[in-house]
Amino acid sequence: MKPKISIITAIYNDKENIAATIESILNQTYENIEYIIIDGGSTDGSIEVINKYLNNKPKYLKHNIDKFISKKDDGISHAFNKGINLSSGEYINFQGASDILDNKYAIEELFKDVDSSFDLILGRIKRVSNDEYNKILYFSKKYKRNPLDSLLWKMNIPHQGLFTNKRFFQKYGLFRLDKIYSMDYEQLLRAYKDRKNLKILYKNIFISRWKEGGIGSGKTKEILKEYHQNRVENKIANKIVLYYVYFWSLFKFYTKSILLKIIKGK
Incomplete structure (x- = not known):
């Protein structure tokens, strides 16, 4: 039998987008x-x-909403953790209230000839504009090696395209409630030193359209700081390397910001 997939959506006041996500x-x-x-x-x-x-x-929809809870929570991490605890699937995926699966065959294609032995299964996402046009802003990159290798430098594994075996959460724990912008990054970093022993599958298949905006919109400096804290707390490299990565990230951010201002000023 094909692995059971639990898809979790955390929502708070997103009436305009939730119907498209559900469908x-x-x-x-x-x-x-x-x-x-x-x-x-x-x-x-x-x-x-x-x-x-x-x-x-509607009769044309194949599946049902299996579980629904509406209760005040302590943020996205708390909501995700509630969903994990309620789930019965072998793999878990998170789609936000404004995220849309790319097409109706997306999960079937990703899980073709796939069993329950993988720790992580990854597809790709499309970042789209938050307007009526849903213009594609960029595609997530293809992975040419172990996707976790690049976590030293950045978070490039969007949760919309990631399917995590439930045993991964059982081994490495749930999301931390004190992480505002990067709870998924921090959770993956706990497995960074074990990455060569993990069974990871990547397929060049688009899974989801991730709409721009969200809690991290306009908060790049805060996000980079939290990324740095995550790397330090999980001790994924020595501190000299980690501070180099942090300051290099800040340098790139400020350089890009200055160049954009110059371009817009012309």
């Missing part, structure tokens, strides 16, 4: 899907939209 998941051709929605106590009508799919799902 992209419930419309998947892959048979063995569990869909879990964790709402943080939305007040904008998001719950009413979700309830429409719970109580009167």
Whole structure:
């Protein structure tokens, strides 16, 4: 039997986008899907939209919302952890309230000839504009070697394209509640020193469209600082190397910012 996939969506006040997210998941051709929605106590009508799919799902949709909780939480990490604890799938994936699976065959293609033996399974994502056009801003890069190797320098494994075996969470733990911007990065860094022993599968298949914006929008300096803290706390290299990586990241950020200002000023 094909592995069971638990897809978790954390939402708080995103009435305008949640329906498209839900439909992209419930419309998947892959048979063995569990869909879990964790709402943080939305007040904008998001719950009413979700309830429409719970109580009167359109007949053209293949799957159901299997579990739904609406209760105030302590942020995205807390919501993700709730979803993991509720899940019964062998692999877990996270799609945000404005993320959309790329097409109805995405998961079926990714899991073709795949069993439950992998620790991590990765596809690619498209970063799209937060407007009616959903213009593609960039594609996540192809991986030419172990994807975890590059975690020393940056986080380039978007959770929208990552399917994590549940035993990975059992071994390395859940997401930390004190991480605001990079809970997924920090969690992966716990496995950094074991990366050569992990069984990882990458397929050049687009899984999700990740809409720009979100909690980290306009917070690059704060994100880089939290990335640095994550690397130091997990001791993935000596401190000289880690500070070099941090200051190099800041240098690139400021250089890019200055160049953009010059270009816009012309």
